[in-house]
Structures are given as C-alpha cells and as structure tokens.
Amino acid sequence: MIKYNGYSAECDTLDELVLAVKRLPQTIKFVSLNLTFDPFHPERVKLEWSENLSSLIEVIIDEAWFEQGNIDIQKFSLLSYYGEGKEDHAYYIKLDTERSVAFGEAMGSGQGGSLD
Numbered sequence: 001m002i003k004y005n006g007y008s009a010e011c012d013t014l015d016e017l018v019l020a021v022k023r024l025p026q027t028i029k030f031v032s033l034n035l036t037f038d039p040f041h042p043e044r045v046k047l048e049w050s051e052n053l054s055s056l057i058e059v060i061i062d063e064a065w066f067e068q069g070n071i072d073i074q075k076f077s078l079l080s081y082y083g084e085g086k087e088d089h090a091y092y093i094k095l096d097t098e099r100s101v102a103f104g105e106a107m108g109s110g111q112g113g114s115l116d
Helices: 014-022 053-067 098-109
Strands: 003-005 008-011 031-034 044-047 073-080 091-097
Touching (some): 008 014, 014 053, 031 053, 044 053
Antiparallel strands (some): 003 008, 008 073, 031 044, 073 091
16 A cells, blocks of 8 residues: 655555656656665665656666565655655655664664664
C-alpha cells in the first residue's frame, strides 16, 4: 500500500514505487538513488526528470538487486530532501533492507554507545 505525503511516498513494492515516481511533476530538481545497498559507502546516482524516469529507476533497482545477491528489500521510499514532497523539491529513493533496518535499530537503541 502506498502512503503519500505530497509527492513523497512510502511503498511496499517496487511496482508501487514506480507509480509514485510517475506522479512526480517535471518541475522537480532531481531524484537520487543508491546503486549499492551498503549503508556506509553507497554508490549514488542523480537523475533529472524525464519521460523515462520511472522506467530508468526500476531498471537501476532491479540490476542493483540482482548484482548484490537478491537482497530482501522491506520498504521502498520516495522522499524529499526538504520534508513534505512539493513540486520543486529534490528527491531521493531509500530502500530499507533487513540489514539497514537492523543497523538503524541498533544505532537508535544506543547499543554502540553514545553518538556524541
């Protein structure tokens, strides 16, 4: 199920993410996404709006998923760098994997000590 906040969206599947990207207006600055699932050193690409933006994002995610061993993606998010998604914002795609969720939970619980 897709949850929208302006043009931002949280999605359960890649197909839902593609639908959310298709809603983006031509006035966005760009969409960035990671080419790798490494939470520490992700390789990133920036894509400007085009007629093929949603298809290009789908292909990039599919290829990254295959190349990195079919990692289980738990949630797909299209987020604005500025909060609520508006028509002139820059966006990024966040892919939550089991590893990234566990890392976030560990950091949030203080298991690794203070962040200060």
